[in-house]
Amino acid sequence: MSTRDILISTYGLTKKFDSFTAVNGVDLDIYEGEVLGLLGPNGAGKTTLISMLTTILPPDGGSATVCGYDLTKESSKVKQMVSLVPQDLALYLTLTAEENLSFFANLYGLKGREKRSRIKEVLKIAQLEDWANRKVGAYSGGMKRRLNLAVGLLNRPKVLFLDEPTVGVDPQSRNHIFDSIQYLVEEFQMTVIYTTHYMEEAQELCDRVAIYDKGKILDLEETDTLLQKYGEKQLVLDFKSIPDWLVQHISSLPYVDSHHVIDNKLTIHSSNLLGVTENVLSWIRTNQIPVESFNVHESDLESVFLKLTGKKLRD
Amino acid sequence: MSMWHIAKKDLQILFRDIPGLIYLFLTPILVIAVASFALGGVFGSSPTKKFEIPVVVEDSGQAAKDMVEALKKVEALDLKFMYEENGKEQQMTRDKADELVRDKKAAIIIPKGFSEAVTGGKEATIQIIQNPTDQVIPGVIKNVVSEYISKLSTAIVANQVGTQAVQSFASTVGQQHNLKLDPTPEISKIQEYIKQYTAKPPIKYETKNLESKGSAPTTFDYNVPGYAVMFVLLGATSAASVLLEERENGTLRKLKTLPISSHSILLGKMLSSFITASIQCLVLFAVGYLGFGMNLGGSILGLLLMIVSTAFAATGLSMLLAAFCKTRSQASGVSILLVLAMSALGGSWWPLYIEPVWMQKIAHITLTAWSTGGFSDLLVYGKGLVDILLPAGVLLGMGLLFLTIAIRRFRFE
Numbered sequence: 144m145s146t147r148d149i150l151i152s153t154y155g156l157t158k159k160f161d162s163f164t165a166v167n168g169v170d171l172d173i174y175e176g177e178v179l180g181l182l183g184p185n186g187a188g189k190t191t192l193i194s195m196l197t198t199i200l201p202p203d204g205g206s207a208t209v210c211g212y213d214l215t216k217e218s219s220k221v222k223q224m225v226s227l228v229p230q231d232l233a234l235y236l237t238l239t240a241e242e243n244l245s246f247f248a249n250l251y252g253l254k255g256r257e258k259r260s261r262i263k264e265v266l267k268i269a270q271l272e273d274w275a276n277r278k279v280g281a282y283s284g285g286m287k288r289r290l291n292l293a294v295g296l297l298n299r300p301k302v303l304f305l306d307e308p309t310v311g312v313d314p315q316s317r318n319h320i321f322d323s324i325q326y327l328v329e330e331f332q333m334t335v336i337y338t339t340h341y342m343e344e345a346q347e348l349c350d351r352v353a354i355y356d357k358g359k360i361l362d363l364e365e366t367d368t369l370l371q372k373y374g375e376k377q378l379v380l381d382f383k384s385i386p387d388w389l390v391q392h393i394s395s396l397p398y399v400d401s402h403h404v405i406d407n408k409l410t411i412h413s414s415n416l417l418g419v420t421e422n423v424l425s426w427i428r429t430n431q432i433p434v435e436s437f438n439v440h441e442s443d444l445e446s447v448f449l450k451l452t453g454k455k456l457r458d
Numbered sequence: 459m460s461m462w463h464i465a466k467k468d469l470q471i472l473f474r475d476i477p478g479l480i481y482l483f484l485t486p487i488l489v490i491a492v493a494s495f496a497l498g499g500v501f502g503s504s505p506t507k508k509f510e511i512p513v514v515v516e517d518s519g520q521a522a523k524d525m526v527e528a529l530k531k532v533e534a535l536d537l538k539f540m541y542e543e544n545g546k547e548q549q550m551t552r553d554k555a556d557e558l559v560r561d562k563k564a565a566i567i568i569p570k571g572f573s574e575a576v577t578g579g580k581e582a583t584i585q586i587i588q589n590p591t592d593q594v595i596p597g598v599i600k601n602v603v604s605e606y607i608s609k610l611s612t613a614i615v616a617n618q619v620g621t622q623a624v625q626s627f628a629s630t631v632g633q634q635h636n637l638k639l640d641p642t643p644e645i646s647k648i649q650e651y652i653k654q655y656t657a658k659p660p661i662k663y664e665t666k667n668l669e670s671k672g673s674a675p676t677t678f679d680y681n682v683p684g685y686a687v688m689f690v691l692l693g694a695t696s697a698a699s700v701l702l703e704e705r706e707n708g709t710l711r712k713l714k715t716l717p718i719s720s721h722s723i724l725l726g727k728m729l730s731s732f733i734t735a736s737i738q739c740l741v742l743f744a745v746g747y748l749g750f751g752m753n754l755g756g757s758i759l760g761l762l763l764m765i766v767s768t769a770f771a772a773t774g775l776s777m778l779l780a781a782f783c784k785t786r787s788q789a790s791g792v793s794i795l796l797v798l799a800m801s802a803l804g805g806s807w808w809p810l811y812i813e814p815v816w817m818q819k820i821a822h823i824t825l826t827a828w829s830t831g832g833f834s835d836l837l838v839y840g841k842g843l844v845d846i847l848l849p850a851g852v853l854l855g856m857g858l859l860f861l862t863i864a865i866r867r868f869r870f871e
Contacts, residue, residue, distance in 0.1 A: 199714045231708025233712030247716070250716045
């Protein structure tokens with residue numbers, strides 16, 4: 144990875160809103176052609192970080208280069224190189240897809256045949272050719288998301304920022320967005336920065352993942368490395384109901400490193416999965432506690448996040 | 459109980475909606491207050507507004523003096539019997555009254571021979587010179603004069619009819635010497651006299667229009683500019699909501715990532731608002747002209763300049779609103795408050811000169827006053843391009859100031 148060209152470098156990048164520090168001295172290198180996941184909960188500062196890298200917000204401290212251009216001094220050149228697919232649907236609902244694309248293409252300075260062919264190209268990527276002349280207001284949520292992505296591809300950016308692009312999207316459109324990203328990386332060697340709070344998406348799509356919370360990158364590694372470094376296998380017990388005393392007893396058993404409860408599922412993290420499984424099952428059998436099911440799970444980015452921040456992604 | 463919870467929740471939401479509260483309470487209070495102050499001198503008993511009216515008294519008889527006394531008792535009139543020239547007070551003359559009517563809108567002339575005609579039972583006439591560009595002040599004068607005339611005429615008619623009836627009766631009695639009297643012919647005579655006098659009352663007023671260029675203005679000439687300015691402002695200020703909507707739904711944020719400057723984005727927004735406001739204004743004037751025979755004045759260039767400068771100032775105001783309001787609903791509430799208050803104060807709904815002097819001064823901080831004033835100069839008073847350079851210049855200046863502040867103040871996030 145490190146042999147590839149660095150497209151984005153940040154040094155102590157900082158953004159404050161009054162007394163609140165949204166981005167707190169971020170140092171980051173992003174390589175050409177990689178898909179970098181920025182994984183963090185809502186309010187972690189992910190959108191503020193990419194707002195600075197796409198020149199929407201000026202940094203209050205630190206510096207950054209994007210495709211070799213200084214972020215603040217050469218922002219107009221940076222704008223030519225990057226594109227943002229925002230979390231909000233930046234579309235005009237009373238215009239057709241083609242009219243929307245034509246508007247944004249004009250602002251990118253595209254003209255004539257080049258403009259027409261670029262619009263056709265992105266409509267094809269978004270699989271919206273048949274809907275090109277329909278008003279966007281009539282589209283489904285997933286189709287709007289795809290058009291939102293298509294707008295972001297009009298200038299054939301070297302760096303594509305995708306800010307939570309799958310929020311409110313049906314599984315079919317989500318898969319289409321994933322396929323499109325993979326196509327763009329393979330076909331155009333596009334660099335993609337993908338913010339999400341869905342760990343499954345980061346795990347499936349990203350080459351490297353930055354665990355991001357409270358305006359800071361806690362760690363940045365390839366996904367597998369992160370899982371090896373911080374991941375713990377988990378024992379998941381499903382109860383009909385789960386009173387507090389039961390959780391307290393089980394969490395005090397030997398080899399239980401940490402635990403969390405979602406609905407009636409108790410997830411136990413341990414570095415000694417065999418030991419903890421023996422202890423927990425033995426205690427349950429002795430006390431005749433009814434269990435619906437139990438499973439052993441592989442470690443995932445959720446557990447990595449939990450380990451690094453002490454809280455769950457959706458907290 | 460559920461009903462109460464639902465009502466309580468709705469009221470909680472309402473009282474947290476500041477723009478909604480502004481629209482619900484502050485806007486009507488402000489508009490009613492402005493309207494009441496403005497029209498206090500016309501409809502109310504308030505002595506705040508008096509119309510200065512030149513009065514030419516050419517007759518020195520008793521009836522003329524009585525007429526003057528009656529006019530003096532009218533609170534709404536500030537009668538001017540003298541005028542100042544070369545530092546000297548001069549008696550009001552017909553020529554001077556003609557000249558003053560351009561500003562004062564009406565003048566009263568009591569001609570020579572008025573008293574003699576009244577006492578002799580002949581027809582006496584009071585003349586009212588009116589400026590055809592105004593309907594309010596000449597209307598007030600006509601009402602006052604006709605009310606007095608009506609009283610005077612009734613008294614004279616009664617006097618004449620009674621006298622002649624008695625004379626006729628005495629003559630009849632003398633001829634017939636104690637014979638049984640049949641009053642029918644006398645009653646018929648009295649009725650005939652009354653008919654004769656009421657058909658042709660002994661005192662009347664006649665109005666004379668001040669000579670002006672072109673045809674006399676119609677109500678459309680008065681109303682179209684005022685209401686056009688108001689609706690152009692309403693239309694333009696809605697552009698503020700559209701801009702804030704773009705901020706709320708994220709399209710402005712997306713535009714910020716494109717290779718265009720922030721100024722280009724705002725100026726583009728401004729341009730669409732300006733074009734819309736100009737077209738709206740043009741359409742309203744075209745409909746007034748083609749559909750209702752409205753007069754377009756003597757200077758089409760001047761009219762176009764006023765339309766452009768009004769649209770520019772309105773656009774500037776809308777951008778200013780967008781810069782200071784945080785949400786769409788806030789912009790919507792504040793714009794309605796501003797537009798209605800400015801329309802009431804600035805002469806969209808009635809002529810500015812009927813407002814008290816202090817209000818007329820305040821009114822000129824609004825763009826409405828400059829705009830309606832400029833349009834009235836062109837369409838109603840028949841003035842030309844040179845005469846509207848000041849209002850047009852002020853409007854363009856206001857637009858530029860508003861835009862400069864808006865561009866500095868506007869936040870894309």
